Amino acid sequence: MNATDIKRVLIGKPFPTSREIHERLDKTRALAVFASDPISSNAYATEAIMGVLIVLGSGALAMTLPLAMGVAALVLMVIFSYIQTILHYPDGGGAYTVAKDNLGMYPSLLAAGALLTDYILTVSVSVSAGVRALTSAVPEAFDYRIAIAVFAIALITWINLRGVRESGTVFAIPTYAFVAGVMLVIVIGLVRYTGLFGLEPLQEHHEVVEAERSVVGFAYIWLLLRAFAGGCTALTGIEAISNGVQAFKPPESKNAAKTMVAMGIIAMSLFVGITFLSTHMKLVPSHEDSILSQMTRGVTGGGFLYYWVQLFTALILFLAANTGYQDFPRLSSFLANDGFLPRWMKNRGDRLVFSSGIVVLALISSLIVVVFQADEIAMLPLYALGVMLSFTLSQAGMRRLMGEVGKLKPGETKFTGVTTIHFENGWRWKRWVNTVGSIVTGIVFVILITTKFIEGAWIVALAIPLLVWMFRSIHNHYKNVAEALTTERMAEEDLVDVANVAVVPIADIHRGTLRALQYAKRISSDVRAVAIATTPQMRQRIEERWARFPNLTTGVTLKIVDYDYRDILTPLVDYIEHVNQKEFPDKLITIVIPEFIPENMAARLLHNQTATILRARLRSTNDVIVIDVPYHIE
């Protein structure tokens, strides 16, 4: 069973290129596919706010609700602004595309770097949070959380490498089950809160945490800003619809816009509802038991509904991780196509998915899970940063685009290079929306990076510029290669001459070397057999055997170099370089290497790899053409 067979078993047989199809989703299914990421943020967003406030003691947790409402307002504003993007980029308007189309290369690379880090973190954070939903319900599994998380990533990777298409129905079940479950918990919680229907009122959490410190003035505001920054993780994933407008049934843009609004309303209702109940119940963040788990247990008493919510929390989080597997490889392939990432990330694999992007994503996100020990709360300071930067850039791009729209006369159209625009009424107002969106998310980005810098945001603040630098370097490399290889302005005479010389390194005279000599004589009239003799016996032996094949050796120069060391490669390469640089400068010379190929790998260990090493050393020598004349044993 060789490597190819193993691949077949794991991944399945290859799909033909023509099989590639685009599934169209109705709004119900589309909501499930695209909303799993933002809706699943509810598993940790409230907790991210509380985790900051708790240093002031249990009392300060009351500030969670106002902050959550601030986040919700931000979300609705971003959604409003993104609807513009959806309507103007019906073929998909990710931040990279919009920035490239309107702001130029560097802003687009900045957006790309931000999004790539965001997609990687989507996987790490969502999988870790999903595992925590499970270990909250089954505390015995807590010690194995890293292994479970890595296994979950491996499973999601495997499914994606097999190329199972985004199936709306499969996504719909956990998403709607999660929404329904949490909604039900919130409703029961509110009913118990109000004391209607004679239900037992909610119990307040008994644990009281003392303040670690008391702060006033600027320090207090700083803490509130940090808590707000934590809540901004609720914004991750809301840009996904703008990438996938083409997945909607016609009219694509309108359906996508409507779905985005519905998504925002659902996600924010859950967020505010969860936050309201948790703060009312005076819940305290705990490493082992998530806030959502504590709240659900408090409201339901820990029965069937509790396990339902925990199970579908885990599932929707794994689905959210899966969206990273859609977005990262797709954006990588765009970037590779534009020459900013290695070209092999552009190509689809056997199953028509971007396999290399999937594998790169799996490796990096697993590494993050291991480094952060599957603690998603510790990863959150890294998380919202990338998405906020891409919001800022994408909306700044939209602002520029609306300005272009305003310059057009009614009835006139213009192609920007990506999309077609025409005059619109109210363009000033729309531009104002994008301007405000860009400024607000820009301010939030600054808040995020300053308040979370020491906690880990510095990693992303370092990673994004490094990525941009890498994109540039790769781009320059490909540009150089293209220039070196281009046939533009090239006359056919430009090609380098081939010298009429063939050097045949030989260690002995046997059928393999004779075959190589025979071939060399066919292609050149100046054939030179070169042997390095490390002992007088070796010289004598070669001379004797040489004389036995007059037909073949006539007209061939035999050059035996006596050498007082055992490393025969050095004098061989020296001779070849002499021929190349002194005898035939500016021409291609030919080296014919006789190589006998043993019957199997074990047998290869029994032979000097002289031919292989020689070929590797000649690779770096310019203007040398290497001919392998193999001689198979058995």
Next chain:
Amino acid sequence: MNATDIKRVLIGKPFPTSREIHERLDKTRALAVFASDPISSNAYATEAIMGVLIVLGSGALAMTLPLAMGVAALVLMVIFSYIQTILHYPDGGGAYTVAKDNLGMYPSLLAAGALLTDYILTVSVSVSAGVRALTSAVPEAFDYRIAIAVFAIALITWINLRGVRESGTVFAIPTYAFVAGVMLVIVIGLVRYTGLFGLEPLQEHHEVVEAERSVVGFAYIWLLLRAFAGGCTALTGIEAISNGVQAFKPPESKNAAKTMVAMGIIAMSLFVGITFLSTHMKLVPSHEDSILSQMTRGVTGGGFLYYWVQLFTALILFLAANTGYQDFPRLSSFLANDGFLPRWMKNRGDRLVFSSGIVVLALISSLIVVVFQADEIAMLPLYALGVMLSFTLSQAGMRRLMGEVGKLKPGETKFTGVTTIHFENGWRWKRWVNTVGSIVTGIVFVILITTKFIEGAWIVALAIPLLVWMFRSIHNHYKNVAEALTTERMAEEDLVDVANVAVVPIADIHRGTLRALQYAKRISSDVRAVAIATTPQMRQRIEERWARFPNLTTGVTLKIVDYDYRDILTPLVDYIEHVNQKEFPDKLITIVIPEFIPENMAARLLHNQTATILRARLRSTNDVIVIDVPYHIE
């Protein structure tokens, strides 16, 4: 700093082959060089006997002395028998050589396998015992003994890779210092024992060990045999002189024989002396404190002389390990030269030493040290086995040789293939010595393997036949290769025809592919450019660019294969195999691969390794000549 530079710093610059010289040793220095291994056995041989007897309690240790004297008698007999070998094989008569010359291939391979395992264990056992001599004196270091032992092996390996010659003087210091130190301790001990000169009588060890079991009859004899087998480790290394007769000043054989006798007398005096005093002092073996250390401390009171003995015990043991570094690579190179080990073990490295044999020895002996946790007493059951088998075979060979000597007429000489023999008086008597030697060591071998089987001898009993099987397989492989490559009975017309066809796989038309096409046209009039088009755009692009170079493409067939998968190698290899097997069966065909070489390793990661992978796949295809036409970027 590349790999070659690092090698230069570590190993030093290469020596020319002509620098190889053979140092001649006088008897004093020769004794030091060759005797370090057998003399150093005194560090553990007594203990190996006691370690078995102790299960019967302290009282049974009294049997140590008679057993040690039995071992001493065996040693003297073996030495007596080996003198025959030295006199008849003046060029060096190791067991492998003698068995090959007299008994045939399989006995010689058996001897070779036995010796190789013995040499490996010489390193593991001697280094571990040397470290124990140090940790007996400095108990704090006991916990680090494995690391110290591995470091010592690394150091010895490094010294040997640099190729420091066996310097008689360097060897002489620790060997004679050890002998003098231990002799002095024995003399003081005997004086104190006899009570002469008014010295304080020796104190008896106070610790009394109860019998774990009491045995009678056969079980008792079995235990005595096991104890005797343990003592046989004192025999290891006494064959070394027979390998190195050429290192002596003339008359080589006579000097070697005299040295061997001196070595035997010194080694056995120490052995019997140490054993006598240890049993008289009622010492008990201990894991942390060796018997030699206990005895020396008891006799000297632990002062300067104690540390002197411990230090030179460690040093002589490291020298003994060093003899493994002389013997193993030399025997490996003999075997490689005869085609029983990989050919690269035959060659001397940059510093004229058999570098690959040294590295192989270092790796295996380190592994054993780690597995046995640097406990040489635990390794001893594996140790003497190989040496005893090689004694048996070598003396059986000598018996056969003496028979040949007896068949000659006085004055007649005969060349056996290795050595020249002539009639000798007393050949019957000499043959009888070898016969007895062979039988006795054969019996001891059977005792060793049966009594120590469960304790570890099974490993060697398994390893030696496996080695013989490996030697045979390697030999068969080289025989097959030689037969496939031989030019004997070969007419010049036997060479396979080269088909007048050149296939050029192309992915695009650029300077690299044009250069390859140009080269292909030079060497063939039937050039076929093959492109695999995975999209219609790709086909169109290639056709358009093709038309731009009429001079170059005229007369070249362009074959574009439409392919609905992304893996372009499969249809390419399919086409090449079709040309090879259908169009030109029984002929060599030529594939010209255009390959552009990026400027550095990092840049290589940015390109598909299609050319490399294609070349690797074509390697297994018979009758395909591969031409690499490189195009260097920058």
